[in-house]
Amino acid sequence: MSHTSTLKRFNPDNSSSSTHRIRDVFPPGLDSSSSKSIPGRSHYTLAPDQLYRTLTSYEPGKHVESILVKSAWYGKQSRLAKQEFIVIHVEDIAIKGxxxxxxxxxxTSAPSSIFSNLIPHSRLRFHGEMARDAFRVAYDGDEEQLLHECNLDPHECLEQLEFHADEPLLLYQLSTLVYLISERYPEYGVADLNGCWFARLIWECMRQVRPRAKLTHDGQSARKRGKLGWVRPVPDSAEITTICQAFNQTTQILESELSESKNVSANNVPLDWELTDLVPIF
Structure with a gap:
């Protein structure tokens, strides 16, 4: 199974909506006029709470409902660390291409961009190191370059999910899911030595909240996922159920409030609340 992408440069002239795109998710490097060779340009690193708040704080012209997770794949680094991770392919269907x-x-790796100082310092846990849960956003849309910059090469793709158009997973919904998990389980412990427990919990929750997503795998993914020597940390069903219930509750509230905020804005009434205060306490 191949997950290698064909790099497709975005032409901002193709859409009048380009000025409203969310640049934390679709950086300037995606523009066809941008140069991939600009020194020092690397991926953005966003903490879960930062991406969540970016996507759920309403602004006129901001169309988070059109940013979809087209597909996702579960990867495992082939080197000694055996880091496990998830890569998502996102698309803003309101802006062509x-x-x-x-x-x-x-x-626990050091952050690689100026955005990383937003990761909470309260996450100082395992052996004095900071557990970093992070969305690492490609600067110019190059998937392989992103993985190289994140030190996730070489790697293998174990499983892949493709989401149905009639049951989409929106990026703000995924960011909500990851934020809930990150806040509920902030500690970096033995089970997270290669990030497998964290990645696997997110993956299983994604499958549960979008059961119609098409799953493909290499035939040995169940044996390979989560294995680090003799250790195989696995999230239990109760943990998955708890997170999914919180996800469903939170996204229902967010959908309602996003709709209300648009109506309020259309009538030129100032908002006196923020969506980011709506995450339920477990």
Whole structure:
């Protein structure tokens, strides 16, 4: 199974909506006029709470309901660390040709962009190191370059999900799911030595909340996922159920409030609340 992409440059002249795109998700490097060779240009690293708040704070012209997770694949680094991670392919269907790749993982590696200082310092846990849950956003839409920059090469793709158009997974919904997991399980422990428990919990929750998504695998993914030597940390069904219930509750509230905020904005009434305060307490 191949997950290698064909790089497709976005032409901002193709859409009058380009000025409203969310640049934390679709950076300037995606523009056809941008150069891939600009020194120092690398992926963006966003903490789960930062991406969640970016996508759920309403602004006129901001169309988060059109940003879809087209597909996702579960990867495992082939080197000694055996880091496990998820890569998602996102698309803003309101802007023609606008797609990008985002890697999602938990690690203790040093942040690689100026956005990383937003990761909470309260996450200082395992052996004095900070557990970093992060969305790593490709600067120019190059999937392989993103994985190289994140030190996730070489790697293998174990499983892949493709989401149905009539049962989509929106990026703001996925960011909500990851935010809930990150906040509920902030500690970096033995089970997360290669990020496998964190990645697997997210993956199983994605499958549960979107059961019609098409799953493909290499035939040995169940044996390979989560294995690090003799250790095989596995999220239990109760953990998955708890997270999915919180996800469903939260996204229902967000959908309602996003709709209300649009109506309020259309009538030029100032908002006196923020969506980011709506995450339920477990």
């Amino acid at each position: 606008l797609t990008n790749y985002i890697a999602l993982d938990r690690s």
